[in-house]
Amino acid sequence: MFEITAGKSALRLNRPLMGASGAFGFAGEYSKLIDLSLLGALVTNPISLKPRRAANSTRVVPLDSGVLIHTGLPNGGIHKMHRQYAARWRTSPIPIVMHLIGSAEDLAECATFLDQQSEIASIELGINDTLTAREVRTVVATVRARTQLPLLAKLPLYQAVNVAAAAADGGADALVVAAPPRGTARDPLSGQLVGGRLYGTWLKPLAVRLVGQLAPRVGVPIIGCGGIHHPDDVRDFFEAGAKAVQLDSVVWVRPDMVAAIANALSGAELTRAAGALADEWRPYGETAERRTPLIVAPPPPFVPPPPEI
Amino acid sequence: MAHGQAIIERIRRVSAGIQRLELAVEPAQQIIGGGQFFLVRTTGTYDPYLREAWLPVGLRDGAVIVERPTRYEYAPNQVIDVLGPIGKPFPLRDSTRALLLIAYEATPAIFLLMAQSALARRAAVTLVLIGQACRYPLEALPSAFEVTRAEYHETWHERQQQIAWADQIFAVAPPPYDVPAYLRLLEDVQRIRHAMSADLLYGIFQPPMPCGVGACQACLVRLHNGEEVPACVDGIAFDLTRVNLLQNLPDSTGV
Numbered sequence: 001m002f003e004i005t006a007g008k009s010a011l012r013l014n015r016p017l018m019g020a021s022g023a024f025g026f027a028g029e030y031s032k033l034i035d036l037s038l039l040g041a042l043v044t045n046p047i048s049l050k051p052r053r054a055a056n057s058t059r060v061v062p063l064d065s066g067v068l069i070h071t072g073l074p075n076g077g078i079h080k081m082h083r084q085y086a087a088r089w090r091t092s093p094i095p096i097v098m099h100l101i102g103s104a105e106d107l108a109e110c111a112t113f114l115d116q117q118s119e120i121a122s123i124e125l126g127i128n129d130t131l132t133a134r135e136v137r138t139v140v141a142t143v144r145a146r147t148q149l150p151l152l153a154k155l156p157l158y159q160a161v162n163v164a165a166a167a168a169d170g171g172a173d174a175l176v177v178a179a180p181p182r183g184t185a186r187d188p189l190s191g192q193l194v195g196g197r198l199y200g201t202w203l204k205p206l207a208v209r210l211v212g213q214l215a216p217r218v219g220v221p222i223i224g225c226g227g228i229h230h231p232d233d234v235r236d237f238f239e240a241g242a243k244a245v246q247l248d249s250v251v252w253v254r255p256d257m258v259a260a261i262a263n264a265l266s267g268a269e270l271t272r273a274a275g276a277l278a279d280e281w282r283p284y285g286e287t288a289e290r291r292t293p294l295i296v297a298p299p300p301p302f303v304p305p306p307p308e309i
Numbered sequence: 310m311a312h313g314q315a316i317i318e319r320i321r322r323v324s325a326g327i328q329r330l331e332l333a334v335e336p337a338q339q340i341i342g343g344g345q346f347f348l349v350r351t352t353g354t355y356d357p358y359l360r361e362a363w364l365p366v367g368l369r370d371g372a373v374i375v376e377r378p379t380r381y382e383y384a385p386n387q388v389i390d391v392l393g394p395i396g397k398p399f400p401l402r403d404s405t406r407a408l409l410l411i412a413y414e415a416t417p418a419i420f421l422l423m424a425q426s427a428l429a430r431r432a433a434v435t436l437v438l439i440g441q442a443c444r445y446p447l448e449a450l451p452s453a454f455e456v457t458r459a460e461y462h463e464t465w466h467e468r469q470q471q472i473a474w475a476d477q478i479f480a481v482a483p484p485p486y487d488v489p490a491y492l493r494l495l496e497d498v499q500r501i502r503h504a505m506s507a508d509l510l511y512g513i514f515q516p517p518m519p520c521g522v523g524a525c526q527a528c529l530v531r532l533h534n535g536e537e538v539p540a541c542v543d544g545i546a547f548d549l550t551r552v553n554l555l556q557n558l559p560d561s562t563g564v
Contacts, residue, residue, distance in 0.1 A: 025524030032310050033392075033522065045526065054529040054537050056558070058485070060517035065356045067519060071526045074537055190485045201355050229355065252520040253350070253358060255312050255392070 013040025016244035021099035066200020095121035129156030140170025203227030215241025231264035342398025343423025409475035
């Protein structure tokens with residue numbers, strides 16, 4: 001059991017494992033494929049005060065071992081989303097954390113609204129990567145003043161070191177390290193350069209390093225996020241100092257891995273025994289063979305996408 | 310919708326550029342309608358990262374037949390990771406007796422499963438291949454199809470008669486050419502069919518779909534009523550009178 005407390009309220013996770021914002025949808029989109037009760041909590045896709053529309057430009061650019069996504073963070077605004085999903089959130093087998101985006105004023109208004117709602121167990125603030133440390137402190141403090149709910153701050157990857165202390169000072173009860181970084185890549189379909197969020201296996205070393213840097217320096221729990229695709233990845237985050245982790249794009253590419261990771265965490269040791277050899281460190285009973293690819297086939301050569309005639 | 314492993318049981322080369330694979334899939338994945346497809350991983354690594362869309366073109370004895378370009382190599386007994394069926398079956402009406410299928414610059418394979426249902430109901434099927442789609446081999450199509458070819462939409466000379474003839478029309482074009490192609494087609498259909506019923510003309514939207522369940526919001530299609538719905542859940546065929554095509558036009562400022 002992992003717990004984040006804020007005054008009298010608490011976010012209690014049966015497992016230190018959360019579905020990250022932007023990956024699992026707003027409410028149980030994955031329930032047909034995954035037993036969501038295996039997660040400790042589910043973070044909704046980003047929600048803003050006012051409605052936002054989907055991006056008009058290319059939204060997906062496939063990359064080597066990753067993907068660039070630019071959705072525009074579409075949502076119907078907090079009031080519509082609450083009306084639409086409240087019943088499902090209420091009956092969710094796991095706590096729901098709402099990921100909020102917007103200006104300090106918008107976030108404060110959203111937090112005031114959520115403080116009156118029982119379906120939401122916690123708030124996660126998406127910290128914009130253009131904010132200075134001072135502005136981050138102001139944003140978090142403004143929201144903190146409006147809600148009793150546990151408050152998570154999801155930090156931008158490249159700014160996390162600079163703004164982590166400010167977010168904690170502002171009143172965040174835990175820090176999520178880190179949000180998917182922004183990047184730019186050429187869309188092979190349109191030929192344009194497209195900006196968006198990056199996901200992939202290669203993010204993990206960056207995020208683990210940040211967790212290792214921040215965990216001893218901030219006085220609040222760190223939740224690791226980025227590039228987790230295997231139970232071993234979770235172990236690395238814990239060893240670096242994270243108290244919990246969030247899974248993101250792994251659910252798109254290997255939904256079965258969510259259960260594998262959750263089961264690996266059930267009752268397993270989460271730290272390496274002193275002096276243990278690498279071969280002895282398999283707390284979830286995974287065999288060495290399991291790490292080899294499940295499917296052995298020659299990778300297809302890179303070929304530009306359609307038209308495929 | 311299910312996630313499981315499938316085995317490639319048989320590989321047939323249909324033409325120089327096309328091969329068809331017979332897949333032994335999970336029982337839940339054998340129930341698949343025309344227009345539904347699979348998202349597939351063929352390797353255990355994460356490169357490529359996203360799944361590929363595999364289009365079923367037929368069913369045989371519990372196996373699903375999919376079509377792939379021959380430039381990809383597969384082996385019998387190869388195990389693959391399959392997510393699906395994705396999307397909803399194409400809304401082919403029982404009353405449809407004249408079915409018009411149009412492929413702009415894209416393989417018409419996505420139509421074949423539905424077309425077999427239509428032929429079984431004794432409907433007449435006309436397939437129009439435009440641009441690169443003309444390179445699709447005729448030997449891969451059912452012999453009952455009437456096939457028309459044109460280099461461009463504007464040089465599709467039979468479009469007046471064929472659009473007027475059809476009870477239902479389905480069109481496919483690859484992104485980012487889909488919306489411009491559908492705009493031209495919708496304009497023609499509205500001009501030719503003065504009383505255009507709501508379920509006459511469908512466009513197929515196949516943007517890359519990272520998740521296939523509507524969670525990632527990367528494949529949203531904007532409708533006239535202001536809603537934005539995921540193509541992977543509510544599509545992939547949309548009634549073009551419901552789609553706000555102008556607002557789905559990609560802008561040129563991606564960065």
